[in-house]
Amino acid sequence: MFAEIAFLLYIGHLLADYPCQTDHQAAHKAGCGREGWTANRAHAATRVLICGFLLIVGSVVLGWHLPLLPAASAVLWIGVSHGFIDRRWPVAAWMRIARQTGWAAHGGAAHVDQTAHVFALTLAALFLSWTISSSGSRGRGSCRIRARKGLDFSPRILRSHPLILGVSRTSPDPLAPSEGAHPASVSRDGNRS
Template sequence: MFADIAFLLYLGHLIADYPLQTDHQAEHKAGPGLAGWRANLSHATTHVVVCGLLLALGAAVLGWRLPVLPALAALVWIGATHAVIDRRWPVAAWMRWARQESWAAAGGTAHVDQTAHIAALVVAALCLSA
């Protein structure tokens, strides 16, 4: 069940991060003030909705019996972690701490960002399949 849940959450992440993310969200989600948070939270909400729909689809098609409260907690976790990671400062701080400034300057930030998102999804999948 873990692999099924993890795959669907990853698929949801890809759908929400690429075809469903607007140019406005991508440009402003790390920006300052209310406008930045509004873009950030609308993008994170897209992740929650898409992942929630895919979990419901998985439950219907594969016969999972996901408890409602843990499933809701997993979706809140996905939305919250996505919002924080997409503020960009956590990834920048990690890359400074790990002494990866050259890699960051060469485009490595996007890879670390995606790795952080996937790690958060794996935590959600582990909790839901436990």
């Protein structure tokens, strides 16, 4: 489920950051004053709407049971963290601390910016996956391993597995090797080789 959620959130990120971001937002979202904050909030709100919409679509199409409050919290986190990162000074500060001023001067800030966004999306996807797995709300995109129809996990089948042969048991087993026999000297059908 984590991969599915992360993928949808990443697609939402790409949609909001590129085709749905206006030139005005791109030029002014890091600026001071009312115009900068308005552009920043509008861009973050676009991201919240797109990511929220994609999570709803994922819930319907993939049969997820996303709890409303955690899903809303994750989408809000995405909007707030994106708005913060897009102020640009956090990326510039990070690059100064990491001694990447040369790379920053040659376009590296865009890469650090996108890495920070993907990290925030990953945290949101991990949070949602953890919330779903801990609440027991599972759909078809479940994190829990389930036995599929037709698979036999009976003790006899498991004991005949070559990696399990030779493990001592309290009850006699016709497939188990005799005392002192090396597991490699017993074939899968229990006969000594």
